[in-house]
Structures are given as structure tokens and as C-alpha cells.
Amino acid sequence: MTRLFSRLAFFAFALVSFSMAAGAEGEKKTLNVLFIGNSFTARHNLSTVVKAMAEAGQPGLTFNRTDVIYGGRTLKDHWRLGTQNIVKQSTLTEAEEKATIAALEKAAADNPKDAYAPNALARHRALLPKIEANRQPWDVVVLQSYRDDVEGDPTLYAEYAPKFAELAKAQGARVILYETTPTTQNDKPLTVAPDSAPILAKERAIAAVAKKIDAAVAPMALVAHRCQTQRPDLTLRFVNDAHLNQTMAYLTACTLYAALFEKSPIGLPMDSITDTRTFEGTRKDKTKDRDGNPITRKFSAEDRADLQRIAWEGWSEFQKLR
Numbered sequence: 001m002t003r004l005f006s007r008l009a010f011f012a013f014a015l016v017s018f019s020m021a022a023g024a025e026g027e028k029k030t031l032n033v034l035f036i037g038n039s040f041t042a043r044h045n046l047s048t049v050v051k052a053m054a055e056a057g058q059p060g061l062t063f064n065r066t067d068v069i070y071g072g073r074t075l076k077d078h079w080r081l082g083t084q085n086i087v088k089q090s091t092l093t094e095a096e097e098k099a100t101i102a103a104l105e106k107a108a109a110d111n112p113k114d115a116y117a118p119n120a121l122a123r124h125r126a127l128l129p130k131i132e133a134n135r136q137p138w139d140v141v142v143l144q145s146y147r148d149d150v151e152g153d154p155t156l157y158a159e160y161a162p163k164f165a166e167l168a169k170a171q172g173a174r175v176i177l178y179e180t181t182p183t184t185q186n187d188k189p190l191t192v193a194p195d196s197a198p199i200l201a202k203e204r205a206i207a208a209v210a211k212k213i214d215a216a217v218a219p220m221a222l223v224a225h226r227c228q229t230q231r232p233d234l235t236l237r238f239v240n241d242a243h244l245n246q247t248m249a250y251l252t253a254c255t256l257y258a259a260l261f262e263k264s265p266i267g268l269p270m271d272s273i274t275d276t277r278t279f280e281g282t283r284k285d286k287t288k289d290r291d292g293n294p295i296t297r298k299f300s301a302e303d304r305a306d307l308q309r310i311a312w313e314g315w316s317e318f319q320k321l322r
Contacts, residue, residue: 030062031260032136034173035069036083036164037144040180042069044249044275046256047142053257053268068123070116074148075160080107081120085127087167090137097128137171140260143215144178149206158209165213175213176259178252179206181221185237185248186228193229200321207321216259223255223314224248231306241290246273246297247307254311264312266305272298 031054035047047065054063068083078084082100085092101124108117127134143164148156165175179202184194199221210217224236227247236248244252250273254265274296279288289295299307 028060028062029058030064031139032064033066033140033142033260034087034138035065035067035142035144035178036075036078036087037067037069037142037178038073038146039069039071039243040146040182041067041142041144041178042071042276043243044246044273046249046253049249049253049270049273050256050260053253053265053270054260056270057257057263057265057268058261070119072146073116074146074156075143075164076148076156077116079160079163081116082124083120084164084167085124087138087141087164088171089127089131089134090171092131092134094128094131097124097131100124101128138168138173140174140176141165141168142176142178142256145180145206147182149179149202158205161209161215162213165215169214175215176218176256177206177210177215178218178256179203179220180244181224182237182242182244184221184224185244187235187237187239189235190228190232193232194225196225199225203318203321207318211322216262217318218252218255218259219314219318220248220252220255222318223251223311226314226317227251227307227310230310234303238290240292241277243277243290245291246275246289249273249275250299250304250307251311254308255315258312258315264308266308266312268308271301271304272296 033047035041041047047067051063051065055061068078068086070077070081082104085097085100101121104117104121104124107114108121111117141164143161145157161177168175184199203219203222206217206219227234227236234247235245237243238245254268257265257268275289277290278295279285279290279292281292287295
């Protein structure tokens with residue numbers, strides 16, 4: 001009888017344990033993610049690539065993404081255009097949104113050449129009647145840098161990322177600093193790896209900002225340099241367009257995945273990237289990218305594995321700078 005009871009108890013325990021494990025594995029979760037940036041976020045529909053990777057790598061996850069894009073603009077510009085209201089939408093008041101609309105109306109009237117104020121004005125006018133319907137807080141806010149972290153006034157990203165981060169964290173959202181590296185991407189295969197000293201200097205600056213505001217980082221300068229060192233045959237930007245090409249976009253998405261989940265992207269099934277800008281020669285061709293190559297690049301198994309590994313190694317290396 002004692003042995004029978006012990007067996008029954010064991011099987012009961014095993015059944016409960018299995019049920020708990022199955023429930024944990026099949027647990028459904030939603031992430032509401034806001035991407036703030038310019039064409040370095042818009043190109044290749046980067047946020048949708050990250051969504052596809054996230055949902056493939058995290059079973060049961062629903063990844064809801066929203067983009068606020070103003071081409072060529074920095075976080076300082078986003079602040080002028082009222083993007084902070086989108087960040088704090090869970091607590092945004094009607095009075096705050098009306099004040100932003102009034103400021104943008106004045107900006108558009110005072111400077112007819114301001115191409116961005118009218119676009120922002122339309123965004124905020126559309127948001128005003130939907131304030132109560134948009135109370136869902138963000139889980140993650142991605143803040144894209146641009147040339148403000150390497151050229152001109154070097155404090156701009158360091159000044160405005162914390163402003164946005166404070167609003168994000170007030171509602172419990174995590175912050176990811178998406179660092180772009182437009183000046184170090186190569187448009188031709190390399191024979192010599194670029195100097196690492198300026199890359200590390202830039203990364204230390206980004207690491208200092210991240211530490212200050214407790215943010216994760218997609219350190220693309222470091223990841224790009226690692227790719228240029230290990231796979232110098234790969235190019236990271238277009239020849240006829242200064243933007244990141246499909247390879248760099250894939251590296252970026254893999255690195256954002258690592259920053260989101262602190263997990264390796266190695267093994268993710270996604271194997272292609274499609275750009276959003278097409279060939280603009282004498283005869284426009286929507287099947288070609290800006291260099292006249294297929295607009296969708298499908299990576300070989302070797303290239304996909306290398307890019308995933310390089311992104312993870314670069315992200316992991318950056319953690320040592322924090």
C-alpha cells in the first residue's frame with residue numbers, strides 16, 4: 001500500500017509539474033513597442049523585421065509596434081515636434097495636446113519652409129480625439145540616434161535621450177538606445193579593417209548615457225566594425241544611397257532582438273530583408289534597390305548564421321563597457 005501510494009504521489013507530482021511547465025511555455029505575452037527615429041528606422045520597415053524576429057524567437061509573443069518617423073531628424077527635432085506626447089500617451093491630457101497643436105500651428109505659420117511641422121501637426125490633430133482610446137502604456141521605447149552622437153553638438157543625443165527616457169520610465173517602459181553609425185558603414189568590400197579607436201570612443205559615450213538612464217543599447221557601430229573585421233566581403237550601405245543596406249538592416253534587427261530580450265538571435269529563421277526605396281534610374285524599377293540589385297536580399301545559410309552571431313557577439317562585447 002505504501003509503495004502504491006508513493007507511485008500515485010509521484011505521478012500526481014509529475015502531472016502537476018508538466019502542466020505548470022506547459023502553461024509557462026505556452027504563456028501568451030504582449031509587448032507594445034514604440035520606435036522613434038528617422039529613415040534609419042523607416043528603411044526596410046525595420047520595426048516590422050524586429051517584430052517578425054521577436055515573434056519567431058519568443059513563442060506566444062504578440063509584438064505590437066508603432067513608429068514615429070521624421071526623415072533626417074534627431075531626438076531634439078522629435079521633441080520640438082511633440083513626439084514626447086506619444087511617449088506619455090497613457091497620461092497625456094487634452095490641455096497638453098492642445099498646447100502642442102498650438103505650438104506646431106505657430107511654427108508652420110512662422111516658417112512655411114518647415115516641412116516637418118505640418119506633418120507633426122496632422123499627427124497630433126489626429127491624436128487629439130483619440131486620447132482616451134490610446135491609454136495603453138508602452139512596454140519598450142526605442143530611441144534612435146543619428147549624427148547628433150558623432151557630429152555637431154555632441155550633447156544632443158545625450159541631452160534628449162534622457163528626456164524621452166524619463167517619460168518612458170514613468171509609465172514602466174524599458175528604453176533601448178538604437179545607435180546608428182552612418183559614417184562608418186562601407187559601400188565596398190574592405191581589404192583592411194577600420195580603426196577601432198573612434199568606434200570604442202563612441203561606444204563609451206553611448207554606454208555612459210545608457211548607464212545614466214538605465215537603458216539597453218543596440219550598439220551598431222561596434223557590431224558594424226565586428227562585421228567589417230570578420231566578413232570584410234560584406235557591404236553595409238548602398239553605393240547610390242547613404243543609408244544602411246539590407247545586410248546592415250539585418251544586423252540591426254538582430255542586435256535590437258538581443259537588446260530586447262538579452263538573448264541570442266542565433267537560430268532565428270528569418271532569412272531575407274526587403275528595402276522600402278526602389279531604383280531611381282532613367283527607368284524606375286520597383287523590383288530593384290537603389291543600387292540596381294534585387295530589392296529583397298535572401299541570405300545564404302552561412303551569411304545568416306554569421307550575421308546573427310556577429311550581432312550577438314557585438315552586443316555582448318558592448319556589455320563590458322557599461
